[in-house]
Amino acid sequence: MPDFQQVQPSPSSKVSPVVKAQLRAFVDRISLLYESSEKIPFHNFEHVSHVVMSGSKLMNRIVNPDGIDYKQNSTNVALQIHNSTYGISSDPLLQFAVVFSALIHDCKHTGLTNVELAALGTPEAIKYHNKTIAEQHSVDLAWKILMESKYKDLRACIYSNEKELVHFRKLMVNAVMATDIADKDLKSYRENRCELAFKDRAEKDIDPMDRDRKATIVFEYIIQASDVAHTMQHWSTYQKFNVRLFEERYIAWLNGHLEKEPSLGWYGGEIWFFDNYIIPLANKLNKCGVFGVSYHEYLNYAKENRKEWEMKGQAIVARMKADCDAKYAKQLALKMNEQVVVIEEE
Template identity: 50%
Template sequence: YRKNPFHNFSHASHVVQSTSKLMSRIVTANHVDYTGMSYKDEQPNTLAMHRFTYGITSDPVTQFACILAALIHDVDHSGVPNVQLAKEQSHLADLYRGKSVAEQHSLDLAWDLLMEPQYEDFRACIYSNQEELNRFRQLLVNAVMATDIIDKELNNLRKARWEKAFSNSDHDAAASAAGDQGEGSDPAANNGNGDAGTDVESANRMATIVIEHLIQASDVAHTMQHWHVYRKWNERYFKECYAAYKDGRAPSDPIETWYKGEIGFFDFYIIPLAKKLKECGVFGKSSDEYLNYAL
């Protein structure tokens, strides 16, 4: 990480902590027996809770992918947005053809580091075959790419996925699939059994959407936390934007539009995002806390 006022290792650490907290609000770790991938008998309500979380917290690989994505999502951030990198015709913009430049760069740097020989034992803890590797990488890519909230094409795709995943029919199908996957059962066992495969696909689709929104919320967690936390990070972000302007890497002085921009950011992104955390249903009463702080 570079020594930017905002996009630095402190920000990454804050996002990691926020991601961990959000995941802990879904289903707490002591409810799950990871050895047998089943729920402990002394927690009679946990399986019912699992049915509304689409299996996210009963899968350690998914949890770790979220945490790692939070840690790496802004690695080597240059302190300017993607649009500026494209305008400058930078090497990275050319390499990634102007699409999610910073996010793809962070992913590639982190992945190359993970694949180095000295991390062989670490990798063995994450996956044991090519199929598991592919799944882990896809989880990581999806989570990091979710932090690009400016790209219109990506936003339209996310909106379409949300509407499809959380339509009444999909929601009912996913709940049915989760309900059929009792203690100790194999989630993949239904894939070849008629409509059950579609139900599992619906649950997986909703899990993907929930993870995307979890990462997005964690990336801007300061906007859903105490006022003094918001002020600290907002000031750091302003300093970064102002430094870019002074260096000739921003089109206008952020002083002129900062407060109006913040109001718009809350109205059109933060508050709708907080509402989606509530609508997806996996955070229970905790979702009210995030929405109240955002408001």
């Protein structure tokens, strides 16, 4: 993270119309890398837009924190915010990287997990040696597009030298890789690093390396929390995306990529996910100490959604299955006939 410097707004710091046009064109181009909701019900551009907005909200909580006397000298205010946010407030490149990474993190998602992609032996699985396959593919696709000549002014606005370029790419890669929550090795590494970094959290970090480590962890938590933000928001939002994810997994089952029909473990799986990932993640937001009331909002919604799911989940799962059975009746009939043939042959 950069050392403290108060940035005074000036006309020259405004984004030019050319850069704005290139940014819009880039977003449009990235949006085309996401399949329609009919083909990929969950991992589509609506999910990504939701992640972008959630990431922006969390970043705004950091840049404009509670507990600061904004009536005092502006330099003192900026310095306090810098110290209390591990330097994140002084790093506009990181702030932009949050939104950028959220935008590109699921490019060309196939609706399949990394385990399923590895089992299929796809070209991407081979290329990335079965590690964070979808995430690495998304990064490579988006980076290749950003490097096209038509976005040169946009690139010049994002970074002005080699050091900033390396910093931006590292931020983007770290953020997107952090969304792979199924990799046990990566998960263990992140948890150990977080425990070490925030074991004795201080209001002001003297050691620059310690400050950078904490800022990196906070950055990754923003992306992780934003990626599953629907579970920590209103019940209706949680259910909207839960239904879409179920349908996506149902399609994977129909196509032979999932061994068991998803309704068989969905109810208990959601409870496990709340208890072992969502609620602990909401508590980690508090441990960082930079998100203000957002921590309470996320944790309270997570607990309420978990409680309501425990009461209503089984009926909801039955309804989701019935809806998918009806919607994909032809494909389901074919699958059932194929299974009958296999049994008879055995």
